[in-house]
Amino acid sequence: MNRRDFLKKSALAAGVVAGSVAVSSAVKPIEVEAKGFGVKEHKGKTIYDVVEMNDEFGPFYWKDTIFSRKSDPVKSNFFAKINAPKEHEGFDHNLFNYALAQGSNLSNGDTTLFYKFRKGQPNSVDGKPHKFKDKKEASYYIKRAAKFYKATDVGIAPYDANFMYVENIEEFKELGFKPKSIVVMCVLMNHDILKLYPTLAGMSGAWLGYSNMAEIAGKLGVFISELGYSSYAGGNEWGMAVPLAISAGLGEGSRMGTLIHPELGTGFRIVKVFTELELEYDSPITFGVEDFCNNCKKCADNCPSGAIYKVGKAYADGSNISTRKGIKKWATNSEKCYEYWGEVGNDCGRCITVCPYFKNNTWVHKLSKVVASTPGVNNVARYMDDMFGYGKLPTEDTYKKFWENIEI
Numbered sequence: 001m002n003r004r005d006f007l008k009k010s011a012l013a014a015g016v017v018a019g020s021v022a023v024s025s026a027v028k029p030i031e032v033e034a035k036g037f038g039v040k041e042h043k044g045k046t047i048y049d050v051v052e053m054n055d056e057f058g059p060f061y062w063k064d065t066i067f068s069r070k071s072d073p074v075k076s077n078f079f080a081k082i083n084a085p086k087e088h089e090g091f092d093h094n095l096f097n098y099a100l101a102q103g104s105n106l107s108n109g110d111t112t113l114f115y116k117f118r119k120g121q122p123n124s125v126d127g128k129p130h131k132f133k134d135k136k137e138a139s140y141y142i143k144r145a146a147k148f149y150k151a152t153d154v155g156i157a158p159y160d161a162n163f164m165y166v167e168n169i170e171e172f173k174e175l176g177f178k179p180k181s182i183v184v185m186c187v188l189m190n191h192d193i194l195k196l197y198p199t200l201a202g203m204s205g206a207w208l209g210y211s212n213m214a215e216i217a218g219k220l221g222v223f224i225s226e227l228g229y230s231s232y233a234g235g236n237e238w239g240m241a242v243p244l245a246i247s248a249g250l251g252e253g254s255r256m257g258t259l260i261h262p263e264l265g266t267g268f269r270i271v272k273v274f275t276e277l278e279l280e281y282d283s284p285i286t287f288g289v290e291d292f293c294n295n296c297k298k299c300a301d302n303c304p305s306g307a308i309y310k311v312g313k314a315y316a317d318g319s320n321i322s323t324r325k326g327i328k329k330w331a332t333n334s335e336k337c338y339e340y341w342g343e344v345g346n347d348c349g350r351c352i353t354v355c356p357y358f359k360n361n362t363w364v365h366k367l368s369k370v371v372a373s374t375p376g377v378n379n380v381a382r383y384m385d386d387m388f389g390y391g392k393l394p395t396e397d398t399y400k401k402f403w404e405n406i407e408i
């Protein structure tokens with residue numbers, strides 16, 4: 001888009017917003033709190049106050065998630081194809097991009113490459129764990145250490161067995177490990193490469209994110225254990241990332257099933273470090289995602305497999321064992337999603353990149369965020385997003401820009 005077009009569209013967008021505000025008599029004042037514009041922090045509340053659950057909420061197994069159903073006929077096609085070098089020509093499927101993805105995939109989120117469980121190490125002076133003044137001081141240093149190791153954002157949740165896979169709880173028991181706190185971290189991915197989804201080229205973004213999260217969690221785990229407190233660094237298979245991140249005050253669940261963060265949007269991964277160290281817990285936040293997703297549906301419109309539904313939040317009926325029962329949410333059809341991955345031979349994150357929350361922090365993004373946080377006019381943000389041309393399928397030009405934007 002040239003500058004003239006851009007300014008014309010911006011003026012039009014501003015007019016649309018102003019017009020909508022004028023006609024909406026239901027607009028309420030926007031809450032401005034410490035966490036940022038339009039973000040409401042629910043101090044003293046827990047995930048049970050912001051997410052609806054019913055009596056069907058019960059234990060859930062890692063073996064039932066779509067990621068671990070490798071022997072399932074629905075999924076085996078994907079796992080067979082994803083590990084085979086692509087021979088097709090073009091920017092999306094070639095050996096070159098396969099090589100880039102493999103390089104990105106050094107740990108594939110497997111924290112054992114660094115440390116997984118590490119017992120609290122005896123202090124060389126008196127053999128006791130480091131004594132913090134209080135939980136607040138402990139959290140101050142743990143959060144800053146996480147940022148030092150390159151977490152993009154960090155929050156702290158209480159340990160809650162309800163959001164662990166049954167297999168995790170068993171392993172903690174075997175280790176004699178009693179976690180009390182969970183340090184939940186967001187790790188930003190490269191947005192330029194994610195824009196290449198649903199092609200093989202896009203896959204390097206997610207895979208590099210997995211390697212980075214394993215490294216960051218491994219380092220933080222060692223830091224905590226050297227202070228004398230046992231720690232366990234966990235990737236996707238270790239605790240349910242989205243509810244734990246909601247508990248840790250990092251964002252809200254969305255229609256496409258992932259977490260939306262008020263600043264980072266959608267293009268990041270989540271990793272956790274479990275520890276016996278007692279920390280100060282964060283509170284859940286809301287910033288209008290529920291309202292926004294109710295109107296937007298852009299991910300559902302653009303999902304190539306039809307795995308994202310356009311209906312409202314609901315309780316799962318049990319027809320797909322990978323969707324947990326007893327939580328009112330926007331459930332996606334992970335079987336359809338993986339069937340598509342199998343068809344194309346690489347993973348896909350198109351839902352993440354078409355979402356209006358997926359943006360670098362440009363002024364357009366900031367304006368969209370203001371609109372998204374404003375009850376009564378937030379449906380305008382999707383309109384603005386489409387108008388600015390966000391979320392189009394990648395082209396050769398998108399691919400060139402990815403390489404050009406890497407600073408050397």
Ligand code: SF4
Nearest residue numbers: 303307337348350351
């Ligand atoms: S990853 Fe792709 S196929 Fe799966 S839900 Fe998202 S857009 Fe749909």
Ligand code: SF4
Nearest residue numbers: 254293296297299355
């Ligand atoms: S694309 Fe729209 S409906 Fe889908 S998660 Fe993003 S904001 Fe929600």
